Amino acid sequence: MTVWTLGLNHTTAPLDLRGRFAFALDQIAPTLQSLRSSFPSSRHPQVEAAIISTCNRTEIYCASEHIALDHTFGWLAESGGVAPTLLRSHAYTLHDDEAARHVFRVASGLDSMVLGEAQILGQMKDAVRAAENVGALGTTLNQLFQRSFAVAKEVRTATEIGAHSISMAAAAVRLAGQLFEDLRKTRVLFVGAGEMIDLAVTHFAAKEPKSIAIANRTLERGEKLATRFGGEAMRLADLPARLAEFDIVVSCTASTLPIIGLGAVERALKARKHRPIFMVDLAVPRDIEPEVKALEDVYLYTVDDLAHVVQQGQANRQAAVAQAEVIIDAGVQSFMHWLGQRSTVPLIQQLNAQADEWRAAEMARARKLLAKGESVDAVLEAMSRGLTQKMMHGAMAELHSGDAASREQTAQTISRLFLRKER
Structure with missing residues (x-):
């Protein structure tokens, strides 16, 4: 068996290109079925596959008797509606020990925009469950991911890789604090109700803003989150009419199209008499139209814009990175030994x-x-x-x-197999 990885992330591809290959969790199952059925059954009868898709990366992991990187490239390029040459210029490919090392580093938070962040581990486990539920996860990939989770646990236990980690949500609060003198006087709107928004609300709520509101497509889920922080819930459809009420807007949904347009923001600014709005778009693809950034009284930040903020303080963790790499090396060697033994199973x-x-x-x-x-x-x-x-x-x-030569070689082999002394 051989394992290969094809991916693009925040270090190799711009935000808008990553957005073309972003898959929401409920899209993973049909996408995996499409990928697996695209392989020629004669040469790749049972391809194992899993897809990890977050705001910072989309990665495909496959395992089969024969590597099929070109085919995987073609399928992914077609699914994103881009030319294979463009995808190749922004993607990376890895196989066997390099693929194992990469997934172990991803799980351990060493390949994240926020060094040592723990959220990626939960996202990976969700992706593995999705692959398992659709029957795409075989013995080889299951071993690869379970070992990556074990390595990540050891890294976080044995090193200080996560110490003083600055999350995207914390970075957003820090930037908002630079614009507004007192965050306690601000009204904050959160668009969406997923894990990232939950984390963002937690960080902003700690600053005790004047009010908190949650706008979500499903009102019940929005109410559940709002209740925890003493806020109000509103329907996503009401957002354009109420946008002017808020000083800070943080958005992260699974929408494939922008839900906050240029026109809506222009009308909000006019109603606010051009008082500034601080906006954070944590979604991939974007939730807020990129043209909004050009408006004079809007301070719009995307996940990529926050990169330099979350990089601060990483020098203090470089010693922990070195320790983590040693643990990862041992994990890679163990997995490759197991993978090598799999060839003798038949x-x-x-x-x-x-x-x-x-x-x-x-x-x-x-x-x-x-x-x-x-x-x-x-x-x-x-x-x-x-x-x-x-x-x-x-x-x-x-x-x-x-x-004579072959008989001598046979004799040595038979001696090892049949004439071993009992210990």
């Missing part, structure tokens, strides 16, 4: 089947002899001799065939 199965066949034949012969009145000792003697002869026949035949 042979082991054939040997077991052959041994069972010999055993059944000798048992049938022994029962016939017993039925004829032969003594038990004689039957046991005949059965043991028959099994021994069947086991030794192939080895003896090989010793008497071929040239």
